[in-house]
Amino acid sequence: SGDVEDTFESGVVEPAHAKEQAVTSAAEAANLVLKIDDIISAGDLSTDKGDDEAGGPGGAPGGMGGMGGGMGGMM
Template structure:
């Protein structure tokens, strides 16, 4: 069970020299990573954090765009140009500036 393994790993990390403990994916057990010769460089961790931050920012931007599209547009001010072209009365096409579409 992944939750049980993560709880056990956190428990091991709390102990003295627990920072070297990790999950052996072959056995599914918690072991010392130094004994297994598995060393994770700082650059890998920094890249993971950077990538996760970029992905989060992208998701938030998309969410903002969806929220904006879902909201109603504010009404035009009274006496404004109104609509496309804003030249009502020209050619009987009201608001389209007499241009056929």
């Protein structure tokens, strides 16, 4: 109808699980964006050195402190 109304009085009820999942998904997305930002920042730091030995052995990139653990802590 386009009017603002109380959804509970109108009979529209959203399950709590749907809201929990939305908040969880938003938190995971924010965490991913922050990790990507850290990776980009670390890449900028290694290119600013101007040194051929900025990476690890065999040209591998250096370690990222505090980035271990994978997805284990997200659930």
